[in-house]
Amino acid sequence: MFQSILPAPPDAILGLTDAWKNDPNPLKVNLGVGVFKDDAGNTPILPSVKAAEALILQSATTKSYMPISGAPEYGICVQEMVFGAGHPVVAEGRARTAHTPGGTAALRVGADFLKKVLPDATVWMSSPTWANHKGVFGAAGFKCADYPYYDAAGKGLAFDRMCEVLETVPAGDIVLLHACCHNPSGVDLDAAQWQTVAQIASRCGWLPFLDFAYQGYGDGIEQDRAGVLALAATCPEFIIASSFSKNFGLYQDRTGAITLVAANASEAAAAFSNVEIAIRVNYSNPPAHGGLIVKTILTNETLRQQWVGELDGMREHIAAIRTRFVTALGEHGVPGDYSFIARQKGMFSFSGLSDAQVKFLRDSKSIYIVGGGRINVAGITSRNMEYLCTSIKEALAI
Numbered sequence: 001m002f003q004s005i006l007p008a009p010p011d012a013i014l015g016l017t018d019a020w021k022n023d024p025n026p027l028k029v030n031l032g033v034g035v036f037k038d039d040a041g042n043t044p045i046l047p048s049v050k051a052a053e054a055l056i057l058q059s060a061t062t063k064s065y066m067p068i069s070g071a072p073e074y075g076i077c078v079q080e081m082v083f084g085a086g087h088p089v090v091a092e093g094r095a096r097t098a099h100t101p102g103g104t105a106a107l108r109v110g111a112d113f114l115k116k117v118l119p120d121a122t123v124w125m126s127s128p129t130w131a132n133h134k135g136v137f138g139a140a141g142f143k144c145a146d147y148p149y150y151d152a153a154g155k156g157l158a159f160d161r162m163c164e165v166l167e168t169v170p171a172g173d174i175v176l177l178h179a180c181c182h183n184p185s186g187v188d189l190d191a192a193q194w195q196t197v198a199q200i201a202s203r204c205g206w207l208p209f210l211d212f213a214y215q216g217y218g219d220g221i222e223q224d225r226a227g228v229l230a231l232a233a234t235c236p237e238f239i240i241a242s243s244f245s246k247n248f249g250l251y252q253d254r255t256g257a258i259t260l261v262a263a264n265a266s267e268a269a270a271a272f273s274n275v276e277i278a279i280r281v282n283y284s285n286p287p288a289h290g291g292l293i294v295k296t297i298l299t300n301e302t303l304r305q306q307w308v309g310e311l312d313g314m315r316e317h318i319a320a321i322r323t324r325f326v327t328a329l330g331e332h333g334v335p336g337d338y339s340f341i342a343r344q345k346g347m348f349s350f351s352g353l354s355d356a357q358v359k360f361l362r363d364s365k366s367i368y369i370v371g372g373g374r375i376n377v378a379g380i381t382s383r384n385m386e387y388l389c390t391s392i393k394e395a396l397a398i
Ligand code: LMR
Pocket: 013, 014, 032, 033, 034, 035, 130, 132, 183
């Protein structure tokens, strides 16, 4: 039965890490997958996470099943992080949260739930978007369409063109939005632009679905809530997929959440019971460990403050690398104005490198970059900075 099956292509992002690991070149550089790295190129466990794990190990008494939506205390922590303490959406019981295995499962659970209630909807995505978005929503059976987002010429946001298209999205369709640190461009909406988008959503009647994978990596935990707060103030219904891979460094513990917001508490409860069905048929109930870590940190004031400091440190490290990279490109005489790299937010920079240049860097220099030219800035270190700049200069000359 399996003889006629052709091999599938490697994953556009995770496949690069496999190729990088197998590359014997000692100069190899992985700027692919969105993982934080320090200046030594390591992805350490955050000390606050280590401390929380020690507490969990001491106090754990069972490995019995979790509830389908995870521990209720975890949901409370997630809602406070996403909306801020005492937000009316939470106080009025309009938000319901489930613990999911990472942000990807939050997207997939949300997609499966929506396919049931909005079977004919189209899911609109920014152009460009995360390489896996179309895969996740396509696997749930949705048609996908694009709205303009990145202005390649101006290296910024194509906001007017974005709004023009969002105004035409039919009621009952779904619009996927990146809450902060847009992946792959690093170009975000400001608070006023979020309000405009929220007003369009409310006027046109499409459902906003926020992918919130980088809270704290843009300008800070509170500042990065601008999109959530604009939607909460204007739209009766929306969905948020959170990931704690990056901000808690819990990549391999697959820790995320889906939060559904409805017009009132009883509608939220009814809709959420269908989200729970989507969970039950996918993975039954979530793996506990990562959620316990997040809950332990967020409910312990000392650990919470320590973690906020560590998250601030990761954000500041990436911001400093952006500036150093722009300076180094200039010092090595790489032609072009790269100042936009220092203005982008989060882990990624949309470098402007063509697919041919990306291929040259991979094949000839063992520098791994996602197709389309997305660079994980956190992968740049003091050690590889010069090699990177001289290699990019060669790539631009091919
Ligand atoms: C990325 O975009 O690199 C990350 O979100 C990791 C992933 O799963 O693709």
